[in-house]
Amino acid sequence: MSTASDPPADRRRILTGLRPSGPSHVGHYAGAFSQWLALQDEYESFFLLADYQVSDYADNLPWIRWGLWEVALDWLGVGLDPERSHFVIESGVPEFAELTLHLSWFLGLGHLQRNPTLKAELADLEAATASVPVAFFNYPVMQIANILLPLAHLVPVGDDQLPHIEMTRDVAIRFNRRFGQVFVVPEGRVGQVPRLVGTDGKGKMGTSAGNAIFLKDSEDTLRAKIRGMFTDPKRLRATDPGTVEGNPVFMYHDAFNPDTAEVDDLKARYRVGRVGDVEVKDRLFQAMNALLAPIRERRASWAARPDDVRDVLAAGTAALRQRAGPVMQQVRTGLGLDYLTDGPPPPPPGAP
Ligand code: TRP
Numbered sequence: 588m589s590t591a592s593d594p595p596a597d598r599r600r601i602l603t604g605l606r607p608s609g610p611s612h613v614g615h616y617a618g619a620f621s622q623w624l625a626l627q628d629e630y631e632s633f634f635l636l637a638d639y640q641v642s643d644y645a646d647n648l649p650w651i652r653w654g655l656w657e658v659a660l661d662w663l664g665v666g667l668d669p670e671r672s673h674f675v676i677e678s679g680v681p682e683f684a685e686l687t688l689h690l691s692w693f694l695g696l697g698h699l700q701r702n703p704t705l706k707a708e709l710a711d712l713e714a715a716t717a718s719v720p721v722a723f724f725n726y727p728v729m730q731i732a733n734i735l736l737p738l739a740h741l742v743p744v745g746d747d748q749l750p751h752i753e754m755t756r757d758v759a760i761r762f763n764r765r766f767g768q769v770f771v772v773p774e775g776r777v778g779q780v781p782r783l784v785g786t787d788g789k790g791k792m793g794t795s796a797g798n799a800i801f802l803k804d805s806e807d808t809l810r811a812k813i814r815g816m817f818t819d820p821k822r823l824r825a826t827d828p829g830t831v832e833g834n835p836v837f838m839y840h841d842a843f844n845p846d847t848a849e850v851d852d853l854k855a856r857y858r859v860g861r862v863g864d865v866e867v868k869d870r871l872f873q874a875m876n877a878l879l880a881p882i883r884e885r886r887a888s889w890a891a892r893p894d895d896v897r898d899v900l901a902a903g904t905a906a907l908r909q910r911a912g913p914v915m916q917q918v919r920t921g922l923g924l925d926y927l928t929d930g931p932p933p934p935p936p937g938a939p
Contacts, residue, residue: 611662
């Protein structure tokens with residue numbers, strides 16, 4: 588049996604992650620974690636808690652310090668397996684920072700500014716602050732370093748992150764062309780479930796938007812949140828024909844209810860006004876609770892053993908550092924920073 592600390596040399600690798608700003612919600616599960624779960628058998632996986640990528644340390648650090656443990660518990664709860672996969676604390680790997688610095692020479696500012704995801708984030712930031720921190724431009728480079736350092740082959744992400752993967756490939760190719768085959772040129776993979784709408788039906792589900800169902804929510808909280816969900820606003824009575832398309836309750840049925848025959852039946856009856864919201868929501872609660880109950884239980888059992896969680900995070904972070912060592916050595920040598928290896932070199936042409 589192979590263990591996380593002794594991976595077979597030929598196993599292909601994944602790196603993916605998120606900013607740990609709070610507990611994860613069912614949108615994270617549908618859009619990301621369920622896909623990671625399916626991939627962790629096949630790939631040696633590095634799951635990154637991207638704490639370096641905080642937009643404002645002073646304000647956000649208490650959230651990150653708390654959120655990092657919350658997310659680690661969520662990952663353990665859904666069944667990401669620390670025996671096979673590595674949970675990595677980004678700031679525990681200073682090589683990320685070093686590689687970011689080197690790679691920042693390989694990416695033009697104009698290139699960053701044309702990235703559609705960054706363009707939107709930059710516009711928000713410019714509206715909110717007097718002066719955009721240089722760190723904003725470091726973070727996409729850091730993300731490239733996150734992927735390239737462990738020589739990841741595959742990066743499962745949301746579709747908003749695809750432009751970042753494109754930049755990563757571009758940087759890897761250009762670095763390799765100049766300095767030899769150091770990096771793997773990675774591929775992105777987007778999951779099947781698009782971004783989940785919030786329980787209010789207004790926008791995407793967000794950790795602090797007040798419209799999220801968290802993985803750690805109790806059964807009662809789950810029931811109450813589903814009861815309070817928005818449905819078809821034009822439908823006043825159970826006998827009114829209702830609209831299924833764009834209706835959050837049915838979007839959740841599609842995402843979380845594996846009994847497609849039941850979902851089809853509910854939709855058909857909803858359209859002709861032969862089922863009430865209460866029944867539709869109750870069936871949704873049953874389906875989601877069946878999914879979340881074991882997650883909740885596994886999560887709680889880890890939460891009761893903080894020392895074990897600490898060990899998981901320490902081991903995963905160490906595993907990445909171990910892989911980083913030789914890669915950084917190659918990068919430094921490639922860049923010519925190995926000044927002390929051979930003593931003084933011959934002067935370059937034209938030297939005085
Ligand atoms: N920027 C990503 C997010 O906000 C998180 C992230 C950091 C990431 N480094 C990564 C995702 C590397 C994929 C690969 O969600």
